[in-house]
Amino acid sequence: MKRMVPVLLASVLLAGCADEPAQPVEPQPKPAKKTKPPQPDRPSAAERAEKQLKETVSNMSTAEKVDQLLYIGVTGTALTQADRTLLQDHALGGVLLLGGNITSTDQLKTFTAAIAEAQPADAKAFLGFDEEGGRVSRVPDAQLKLSPSLSFGQKNDPALMKEVGQTLGSISRFYGFNMDFAPVLDVNSNPANPIIGDRALSADPQQVARLGVPLMQGMKKEDIVPVVKHFPGHGDTTVDSHVGLPRVDATKAELEQTELVPFKRAIEEGTEMVMVAHILFPALDKNRPSSLSKPVMTGVLRDELKFDGVIITDDLVMGAITEQYGLAQAASLALENGADMAMFSAPGAYTSVHKEIMARIKQDKLSRADLDQKVIRVLRLKQTYDLSQTKRVDEYQRLIEQVKAVEADMRH
Template sequence: MNRQGSLILGIICCLLILSGCLQSVPQDNNQDDSETIPPMIETPEKEPVIIGPPEIIVSPIDEMIDQMTLAEKVGQLLVIGVEGTSFSDEMDNLIRNYHVGGVIVMGKNVSTAAEMLQLINNIKQTNEPNKIPLFMSVDEEGGRVSRLPAGISKLPEAAKMGKQNDKTISYRAGNYVAEVLHEFGYNMNFAPVLDINNNPKNPVIGDRSLGADPELVGRLGVATMHGMMDNGIISVVKHFPGHGDTVVDSHKALPKVEVTLERLRNVELVPFQQAIDKGADAVMVAHILFPALDPDYPSSMSEAIITDLLRDDMQFDGIVITDDLTMGAIANDYTVPEAAVQSFISGSDLLLIVNGYDNQINTVNALVAAIEAGEITEERLNESVKRILTLKEKYDVADDVNESVDAKKLNDLYQELISRLK
């Protein structure tokens, strides 16, 4: 090869080497994507992935609601009282044909331990053909509000428990009550009282309250609530939004409390908010007029109090139950069916009707009529029924009967608790 050919060959080799170096230089990360050189070989397009509609998963409770009749759904909204100390034809009809959601046993129904157990067993056995078990409920606060028969030890009044100022004792008190109630076959207790004892003229609360300090009432009340919940009893805290500062007994007439919402938030609502934050399953709403919140309706019938305050502001998504709608605070101004329909529209789930077979039957009929007229939507009805069934499932509520009550075991537990009191 001559000298000129060697020079040309050298130039070609240098150009090839230089080309290879340029290709190995990393790309500038700041380079505009629009200036990126497309690859020489195009990547074949992938087949499009067709995504269908998401699978709709229906829960067993939703399936059950879909299969329920209107009468069965409406029946679940009622917790009814018993007349007398023995089972009756009226009770049989309300359970068997009106599918009521629950029953409450009051002091007037209590005789001996054996008769009380028999009454509860009869109620449950009557409900066996129905597919949904009953809430078996009671007011077992201790002190002067107790539904226990003679021979079974009851808790001291709440004020005495409050003076202990001991969360462990309060928890054990809740646990003891749960043990007692299980012996008789209950699954729901309307306790503890979370009212603040801040009015010495109050004729109905007083020593039923844990005390005058909202923080103490909340702390000990929540401990008692958990003592029941952890032992399988549904605790219903009461009386929202606070019955402590009243001078009228709502069993007889409608109390009126002239306080601001700010005052309620700083005092009366403190224990309820603590209970909600700590997992309360159920709240009982009182019959009290709070003009600053609702000038027209008592709290148990007020959307401003049940939905706006309790559900929306305080973020409670559990069961709301009324106090007894046959109490004077309501019955003096409304028929029971009128009050029940208004309360349900305002956000309640369970309607407590202790007295009067006609009141109970007429309330069912009024609710059905309101639904058929479009005053209550079926969606709203299903919302409450779902809450009710979910709570029953959570606590494995069943219509099992107990053969006997072990009074000695209960009284031994009570002595253990009392020994801890100062």
């Protein structure tokens, strides 16, 4: 019996426990989550590139910055020692070749390769020419020449225009260029015009816009920088600006309804470079041609049309400019009034032009902040494209077939 005592005691104790009211269980607080301190937003690749670009410009001398704003011509049909030295010692904005620089396919390809090789490895220049097809063509091989823009424009086919743009791009690369001064966005609105005519896509501004944009996009697809021209519009002139200064007496409203329509569309669709013509538009500026005019380049192109790409002048070695201005003076005025690049084909003019611009910067006629912004625009565009010879097209026979195909599509 003694052994049962502990068992009974245990039973009583258990019974007593069972009769006691249950104590509420306190909920255990959940461990606090560890919160990470807020992380700053990581800059995007574009933001990092822009920051690097600004740092690059801040480390450049004033003389180096001016170099980037000059688009120069060179002497003869082969690279002279003087031009080679100039290209080696100065990271220039661009080099252009005209008809007088070109004699044959082999000569041109050798010339462009020599120009590219002479430049600093980390600072390539734009290398451009006028290849529109038709009357304005620098291509030395007849098998690679396209019909005038008006012929393609009459087909009124945007898809065909994109193919034409790609063909122009491939031809440009074949000869070693990375930029083409095309497409022409002038409206062929004046039958008496001695300079535009069939270089324009149409006499209808809406059709020029509709066809000019895919032409531009086709060139970009081949990694060629397209340069739309001749802003604000050369189609209603009766004087050739190579000879004298044309004048267009249209009102601002008339310009907005006609000449500006294709440029406005191109800007909306991402054009990156605009060439400004040497024309007097009294409705915009009573005193200076458009290529030297602040109301035209800064007022209309920048402020009204919201273009933030590169503005380049047409060749300043034209009668429209040289009749009234010296080359160095004209280049300086162009940059001071809104252009980012001053283009001049006169060989050997680099030193005098550069010296004049440097002097005017010291006089604060061109502010250093404005200078930096121009250089940033030029370098930003250079970073967007492959300016080297690596994209060179060497399939000559394929190019001939490409030209034949777009010509056949245009005729059928």
